[in-house]
Amino acid sequence: MNTSTQRPVAIVTGACGALGSAITERLAEDGMHVVLADLDIGRADALAAKIPLADGQQLLPARVDMGDNASIAALVALVGERFGRIDNLVNNAAVNHRGSLRDFDPDKWDHMMAVNLRGPAVLCQQVIPYWERQQSGSVVNIASRAWVAGGPPAYAAGKAGVVGLTRSIARELAPFNVTANAVAPGLIPSAFTMDGRSEEFFGAMAERQINQTPLGRLATPQDVANTVAFLLSPGAAYITAEVIHVCGGSQLAPLGGANK
Numbered sequence: 402m403n404t405s406t407q408r409p410v411a412i413v414t415g416a417c418g419a420l421g422s423a424i425t426e427r428l429a430e431d432g433m434h435v436v437l438a439d440l441d442i443g444r445a446d447a448l449a450a451k452i453p454l455a456d457g458q459q460l461l462p463a464r465v466d467m468g469d470n471a472s473i474a475a476l477v478a479l480v481g482e483r484f485g486r487i488d489n490l491v492n493n494a495a496v497n498h499r500g501s502l503r504d505f506d507p508d509k510w511d512h513m514m515a516v517n518l519r520g521p522a523v524l525c526q527q528v529i530p531y532w533e534r535q536q537s538g539s540v541v542n543i544a545s546r547a548w549v550a551g552g553p554p555a556y557a558a559g560k561a562g563v564v565g566l567t568r569s570i571a572r573e574l575a576p577f578n579v580t581a582n583a584v585a586p587g588l589i590p591s592a593f594t595m596d597g598r599s600e601e602f603f604g605a606m607a608e609r610q611i612n613q614t615p616l617g618r619l620a621t622p623q624d625v626a627n628t629v630a631f632l633l634s635p636g637a638a639y640i641t642a643e644v645i646h647v648c649g650g651s652q653l654a655p656l657g658g659a660n661k
C-alpha cells in the first residue's frame with residue numbers, strides 16, 4: 402500500500418456523465434487525485450486521458466456498478482491499494498427510469514433505489530475505516546431539486562432519501578471530522594434528462610423551467626462542480642448536513658405576484 406501521497410484522494414461516481422465529468426475536471430484542477438468511478442470504463446479511460454495533471458498527480462479510472470455492493474467494495478479496495486487513503490466522496494451516479502405513480506415498474510423502482518440511494522450509503526460505509534484512521538474527510542451527495550419539487554416518484558423519493566442519508570452521515574461521522582452535504586441541482590441538459598425525449602419536448606420543458614427560475618437560466622455542470630469543489634475545500638470545514646440548491650432560486654414556491 403502506498404501511503405506517501407499528500408494530495409487529497411477523491412472518488413467521483415458517475416464520473417463520465419455531464420455533471421460527473423465537470424466535477425472530475427474541477428477536482429483535478431484543484432490538485433486532487435481523482436478516481437473516475439463509472440459503469441462505463443471506456444469513457445472513464447477516455448476522460449482521464451484528456452485531463453491535464455500536475456507533477457505527481459494521478460487519475461484512476463475504475464469500473465463500478467453502484468447498484469452492486471461487491472462492486473463497490475472492490476472499488477474501495479482498489480483505491481485503498483493505489484493511494485493508501487480516501488478523503489472525499491462525490492456520490493453522483495444515478496439512473497432514471499421515468500414513470501409516474503400510475504405506471505411505475507416495481508423492478509425499476511428497486512434498481513433506482515439500489516443505484517441512487519443504497520449505493521452511496523454502501524460506498525460511505527466502506528470508506529469509514531479510512532476516515533476513522535485519517536480523522537478527516539468529506540462527502541458530497543448529488544441530490545436534485547426534485548427532492549422538494551416532486552416529480553417521477555422513484556426519482557424524487559430516492560433524492561429525498563439522499564438528503565436524509567446525507568444528514569445521517571453528517572451526524573454519525575462528525576466524530577471523525579467528516580462533513581457531509583448534499584447539492585441539489587435544477588435541470589441540466591444531459592443523457593440523463595434528454596434520452597428518450599424529443600428535442601421539442603426537452604426544449605419546451607427547459608423553457609418552462611427557465612420561466613420558473615428567478616435567475617432566468619438553466620444550471621450548468623460547472624455551476625454544480627464549483628459548489629462541490631467549495632464543499633470539499635478547507636473553507637467549508639464547518640459546513641455539514643446542508644443541502645445547497647444549485648437551481649437559480651427555482652426551489653422557491655412561486656409567489657403568484659404577491660410581492661408586487
Ligand SMILES: NC(=O)c1ccc[n+]([C@@H]2O[C@H](COP(=O)([O-])OP(=O)(O)OC[C@H]3O[C@@H](n4cnc5c(N)ncnc54)[C@H](O)[C@@H]3O)[C@@H](O)[C@H]2O)c1
Nearest residue numbers: 415417418419420440466467493494495545588589591593
Ligand atoms: N441533469 C440534470 O438535470 C440533473 C438535475 C438534478 C440532479 N441531477 C443528478 O446529477 C447526477 C448526474 O446526472 P447527469 O445529468 O450528469 O447524468 P448522466 O447520464 O450524464 O451521467 C450519469 C453517469 O452515471 C453513470 N452510471 C449510471 N449507472 C451507474 C451505475 N450503476 N454505477 C456507476 N455509474 C453509473 C453513467 O455511466 C454516467 O456516466 C445524478 O445523480 C442526477 O440525479 C441531474
